[in-house]
Amino acid sequence: MRVAVIGGTGLVGRHVVDVLRATGHDPVAVSRGSGVDVSTGAGLDDALAGAAAVVDAVSFEAADRAAAERFFSAATENLLAAEQRAGVGHHVLLSIVGLDRVEGNPHYAGKRIQEALVSDGAIPWTIVAATQFFDFGAQLAGWTRTGDAAVVPPLLVRPVAVADVAGLLAEVAVGKPLGRTVQIAGPETHDLVDMARRTLDARGEAVRLIASWDDSPLGVEMAGNVLLPDDGARIAPTTFETWLAAQRG
Ligand SMILES: NC(=O)c1ccc[n+]([C@@H]2O[C@H](COP(=O)([O-])OP(=O)(O)OC[C@H]3O[C@@H](n4cnc5c(N)ncnc54)[C@H](OP(=O)(O)O)[C@@H]3O)[C@@H](O)[C@H]2O)c1
Known part of the structure; x- marks a missing residue:
């Protein structure tokens, strides 16, 4: 089955492309690097042919909320x-668990619009909402680092492996549209500061x-259980410890 993966060279997208190829499908990686800009639509018709x-x-x-909503x-x-x-028959959107519980975050505001357009749209759809990825603590420390110090909030998360999220996206994409959101989370709850440190x-x-x-x-407003998955979420198998071992090389 031909599946176009928008952002197919990104952290998650390139894993989705790999899984689809490994399972006998025909993925097409779409990004600005391949001449397609989704913010203008340039190149999209060619990229989606046969998908x-x-x-x-x-x-x-996004620099701010308006920019995120616009994009x-x-x-x-x-x-x-x-x-x-x-004539595409299934739109699968990667989103984030807890979007509706967080008002102030610019990225979340943009993603809420994205979800609304997809679920109100004419193309049959499935939304896969993931919790934070294992790398999120270190990524956040990179954003806030000044000299040898970085600020990381004591956020409670149920982090998940990017490879597990990609596996679910690929599985959903080659199946029937569900018309609902499927959540995916990792097997354990962690503190973001501890994750960043480790x-x-x-x-x-x-x-x-x-x-x-x-x-x-x-x-x-993200503190407490706000970002944790709801009952019924798919619990992915990879633990933070397993992922961490690979970071040590
Ligand atoms: N980080 C987390 O913990 C987390 C948790 C749950 C969900 N998510 C969601 O996961 C999604 C993917 O994140 P990611 O970390 O994989 O992203 P990423 O590594 O930054 O990759 C983004 C991809 O989008 C492409 N892209 C960007 N602008 C584009 C444009 N205008 N037209 C076409 N392609 C464009 C990029 O390629 P080019 O630059 O070549 O265009 C790249 O392939 C996000 O929507 C995020 O909300 C993240």
Whole structure:
């Protein structure tokens, strides 16, 4: 089955492409690097030719809420319109668990618009909502690092392996549209500061971590169980410890 993977060169998208290929399907990796810009629609008609399904794993680092909303609405409208022209039968969107419980985060605001356009749209759909990826603690420390110190908020997460999320996206894409959201989370709950510390240690990076909500890009509205999955979420098998061992090389 031909499946176009939007953001097919990204962290998640390239794993989706690999899984689809390994299971005998025909993935097409779509990105600006392959001449397609979903924010304008340029190149989309050619990229979707012959595709039975689309996985949207695109991402965008927004400076503010307005920019995030602009990007995700334009990209999703362009994508759904091109899918209709190409006769695509299933749109699979990668989203995030807990979007509706977090008002202030710009990325989440953009993703909410993306979800609404997909679920109200004409193309049969499935949304796969994932919790934070295992790398998220270290990634956040990278964003806030000044000198040898970085701020990481004491956020409770149920992190998941990117490879497990990609496996579910590929499985869903070659199946029938569900018209609902499927959540995926990892097997254990962790503290983000501890995850960041252990990841940076494993990579041999000496960074002094400051556990605080102040000067953090994440708001305190994400504290407690806000980002944890609901009952019925798919629980992925890979543990943080297994992933960490691979980081040590
Ligand atoms: N990080 C987490 O913990 C987490 C958790 C749950 C869900 N998610 C979701 O996962 C999704 C994917 O994240 P990721 O980390 O895999 O992203 P990523 O590594 O930044 O990859 C983004 C992909 O999108 C492509 N892209 C960006 N702008 C584009 C444009 N205008 N037109 C066409 N392609 C474009 C990029 O390629 P080019 O640059 O070549 O265009 C790249 O292939 C995001 O939507 C995010 O919300 C993340």
